[in-house]
Amino acid sequence: MPIEYYIFLCLTLFSIGVIGVLTRRNAIIVFMCIELMLNAVNMLLVAFSKMNYAAAQAITPNTTAGIDAQIFVFFIMVVAAAEVSIGLAIIVMIYRNTHSIDINFLNRLKN
Amino acid sequence: MNTLEILFYALSALAIISAVMVLVSKNPIHSVLWLILVFFAISGHYILLNAQFLAIVNIIVYAGAIMVLFLFVMMLMNVKKDNEPQKQLWVKLIGVIAGGSFLTLLIALVKQNTSFQGRDVLLKDGNIGLIHPLGQALFTDYVVPFEISSVLFLSAMVGAVIIGKK
Known part of the structure; x- marks a missing residue:
């Protein structure tokens, strides 16, 4: 499978996430779109890791080239899990203070 | 195909x-x-x-x-x-x-x-x-980031509790 197909797929998923962040006002949906973008990047990293592995395997058969990308994906998942717990706590706090999760109300820094 | x-x-x-x-x-x-x-x-x-x-x-x-x-x-x-x-x-x-x-x-x-x-x-x-090569790399080359991520989780846990308590 050519690497370009994977790049196009991940770009499409990432752009859908960008469009979601730009067009929705529900804070939880915006947060979910950020998760979608993170996952698109993860999938691209895994595809690149297998691309590098395929190139290195032709030279040395039992190589571990490309394993770093998969470790990176693992760490991205770790950070995403921590980020989600904090972000949802912040959203709950916002809801408790304003009784809404509309992100347009979060402009207090402006004035 | x-x-x-x-x-x-x-x-x-x-x-x-x-x-x-x-x-x-x-x-x-x-x-x-x-x-x-x-x-x-x-x-x-x-x-x-x-x-x-x-x-x-x-x-x-x-x-x-x-x-x-x-x-x-x-x-x-x-x-x-x-x-x-x-x-x-x-x-x-x-x-x-x-x-x-x-x-x-x-x-x-x-x-x-x-x-x-x-x-x-x-x-x-x-x-x-597979799990075997990934685990080997994680616990030899990447053991320091692995330990640091536990500190990250601890701080995230404490932060979530503090934010949610008020």
């Missing part, structure tokens, strides 16, 4: 359609369920790439833990679909145009780039995605 290509296209179509449905659906609960479907499609892609460890971790962490957390918060807040605020139509249109032009620009850049041409992704074969 062999089986792997059919699987690739089916999983890609599932992922993209579900991702679009996340944005389109009015009910936030339905959005969460569609996003779980996206994560399952991405896990299918990982299995297709023989990254079995990441496929399982993706299902356990994302579809299992994070999405359940989203559902909990959403049910705590009692978000109805009729009181969800909507952006104005022109703002939505501008958002879609901006995202679409971003996508077009990046696709044009990738298509122009010659270093990606003729590079293939190894599907189904290769053992770097």
